[in-house]
Amino acid sequence: MTELTGMxxxxxxxxxxxxxxxxxxxxxxxxxxxxxxxxDGMTNLPLALREQLNQEAVAQPVRIIHERRSKIDDTVKxxxxxxxxxxxxxxxxxxxxxxxxxxxxxxxxxxxxxFCASTLDGCVRSLTAGEMLGEVLCANRYIVxxxxxxxxxxxxxxxxxxxxxSGEPLDNYDNVMKFLRLLREPDxxxxxxxxxxxxxxxxxxxxxxxxQEDLPVTLSVSLHAPNDDIRRQTMPIAKxxxxxELLKACRNYVDKTGRRVIFEYxxxxxxxxxxxxxxxxxxxxxxxxxxxxLIPLNxxxxxxxxxxxxATVRRFMTTLEGLHISVxxxxxxxxxxxxxxxxxxxxxLAEGNQANN
Numbered sequence: 001m002t003e004l005t006g007m008x009x010x011x012x013x014x015x016x017x018x019x020x021x022x023x024x025x026x027x028x029x030x031x032x033x034x035x036x037x038x039x040d041g042m043t044n045l046p047l048a049l050r051e052q053l054n055q056e057a058v059a060q061p062v063r064i065i066h067e068r069r070s071k072i073d074d075t076v077k078x079x080x081x082x083x084x085x086x087x088x089x090x091x092x093x094x095x096x097x098x099x100x101x102x103x104x105x106x107x108x109x110x111x112x113x114x115f116c117a118s119t120l121d122g123c124v125r126s127l128t129a130g131e132m133l134g135e136v137l138c139a140n141r142y143i144v145x146x147x148x149x150x151x152x153x154x155x156x157x158x159x160x161x162x163x164x165x166s167g168e169p170l171d172n173y174d175n176v177m178k179f180l181r182l183l184r185e186p187d188x189x190x191x192x193x194x195x196x197x198x199x200x201x202x203x204x205x206x207x208x209x210x211x212q213e214d215l216p217v218t219l220s221v222s223l224h225a226p227n228d229d230i231r232r233q234t235m236p237i238a239k240x241x242x243x244x245e246l247l248k249a250c251r252n253y254v255d256k257t258g259r260r261v262i263f264e265y266x267x268x269x270x271x272x273x274x275x276x277x278x279x280x281x282x283x284x285x286x287x288x289x290x291x292x293x294l295i296p297l298n299x300x301x302x303x304x305x306x307x308x309x310x311a312t313v314r315r316f317m318t319t320l321e322g323l324h325i326s327v328x329x330x331x332x333x334x335x336x337x338x339x340x341x342x343x344x345x346x347x348x349l350a351e352g353n354q355a356n357n
Contacts, residue, residue, distance in 0.1 A: 002015070004033060006129035019052075040054070060138075080135055105168070105176055107126075109168055129182060136183075173206055203241070208252060210253070211256040223243075264293050265294050268297050294316060
């Protein structure tokens with residue numbers, strides 16, 4: 001079965017031509033696919049063609065198999081089912097500027113960061129460009145079908161994307177690049193790439209490649225430490241790429257794209273959250289066009305890491321501000337539905353294993 005969701009219109013046109021179909025059908029199919037519609041719902045196609053498509057291809061490779069809606073802030077946590085039986089998570093967040101969707105790029109992750117639930121079972125496989133797009137299409141349909149609130153003048157759809165769910169986007173480089181380009185296809189979902197954030201733990205060679213792609217996404221780097229010694233404690237990638245190399249790649253990204261880099265910094269009790277750590281971090285980032293996003297640790301049951309107090313967060317932030325580093329604290333959303341990626345998938349898999357025993 002051919003997955004059509006990950007095709008550009010030109011590719012879909014060639015696919016139709018190979019099957020002796022009128023090429024105008026490609027544009028019709030393409031528009032329907034990007035509205036999240038399966039073949040049976042493509043009402044301007046002849047029944048015989050819809051039947052043929054159902055036999056040969058897949059229009060929607062992702063479906064929502066579970067969802068949780070927060071009672072606190074309208075956040076929705078999705079468990080997306082894939083055609084091979086695997087599942088990944090996504091989180092839909094409602095802000096005044098529209099809906100932001102956090103998507104996954106791999107089933108699991110092989111980076112091994114100790115504070116993350118997504119990596120506990122390693123990486124099963126990477127998602128295709130069509131599957132990543134499928135997450136967006138599912139969320140768009142969910143917003144419409146459930147009549148979620150929309151700000152005046154805004155359309156009921158995803159406006160912003162964060163590639164920060166399970167998986168390391170730069171470890172699935174080619175599929176992610178194709179997905180990003182699909183976002184701006186004229187008859188597609190049309191999400192501007194300046195509204196897309198791509199998170200990486202710091203695969204330095206791929207960061208240099210990304211800077212050459214002419215894709216103006218915001219690069220978000222999981223830093224989580226002010227020096228190599230601390231970073232190596234929680235992030236195995238730091239053993240391959242020291243912080244000096246990582247920050248050099250960040251400066252190159254700023255120079256090539258004109259886009260500031262966002263540094264994600266999870267505050268871990270007893271590890272990286274003291275005032276001296278903030279001072280050292282500021283010294284490393286001085287002169288770099290960047291912003292620090294502080295994240296109080298989401299405690300993972302399987303990891304022996306501690307969270308921090310609100311006073312610790314405020315002290316760290318105040319220290320950075322005093323040293324002229326742009327910094328905010330990440331707004332915590334979906335706390336009552338296990339909003340952090342990896343948790344719902346692991347819980348679902350564990351429940352499935354128990355049911356099979």
